[in-house]
Each structure stands twice: as structure tokens, then as C-alpha cells.
Amino acid sequence: MTHRSGDGSGELDRTATTLADFLEFAALGARLVDRGKDAYDSDEMLRLASEALLHKIGEAVIRLERVDPDLVAAHPEVRWRAMKGTRNRVAHDYGAVDYEIIWAALADRLPEEADHVRRILDEG
Secondary structure (H helix, E strand, C coil), X not given: CCCCCCCCHHHHHHHHHHHHHHHHHHHHHHHHHHCCHHHHHHCHHHHHHHHHHHHHHHHHXXXXXXXXXXXXXXXXXXXXXXXXXXXXXXXXXXXXXCHHHHHHHHHHHHHHHHHHHHHHHHHC
């Protein structure tokens, strides 16, 4: 647990940690995508892993909103709401999960979001 000091550095530490977690999950998603669409389509465990990753990404977004709502508001280029929505779908409406949409999220959208998050971290 990060120590919360009066100067706000605890919040900054948690923000940076949460953004780093997001990037770690995105890297795992990239490794899953690197296995290829055929492997994804034929391997139930890969599809379930993809759900778990998107769930974790959504949780990181939720945590970030709690820790640093100003940062979230300052970066509307990141699809925070969509990532939370995907997490909610995977977590609560698991019977309606469309694995083509999940693949597109991992293969197409997540790399873009990771680039945005890297820029946020680079900004300091």
C-alpha cells in the first residue's frame, strides 16, 4: 500500500502504478494477439484469457477514476468509458460476450489505448 502524504505524492504513486498496470495488461494482450486469430478462434483458454485481461484493464480504469479523476477527465482521447463498459459486459453479461468484439478490442483498440497511456506517463 502506498503511503499517503499531505503533498499528494501518494495519489501520484497510485496513479503511476495503475497506469503501469494498464500497460502490463496491454502487453499481455499483445502477446495473446501475437498467437494469431486462428489460435484464438480454436482455443477456448485463449478466449477466456482475453476476457480476464479486458476485465483487469477495466478494473485498472475504475481504480484510476477513483485515484485520479482529474487525469481521466484531462485525457478524453483515451476510451476510458468503453474499457469500463467492456469490463462490465465480460463480468456481468458473460453469456453475451462476442469473441469477435473481444478480439477487435485486443488487436485493434488496446494498442492505441496503450500508446495514449504511454504518452500520459511520459508527460509526468
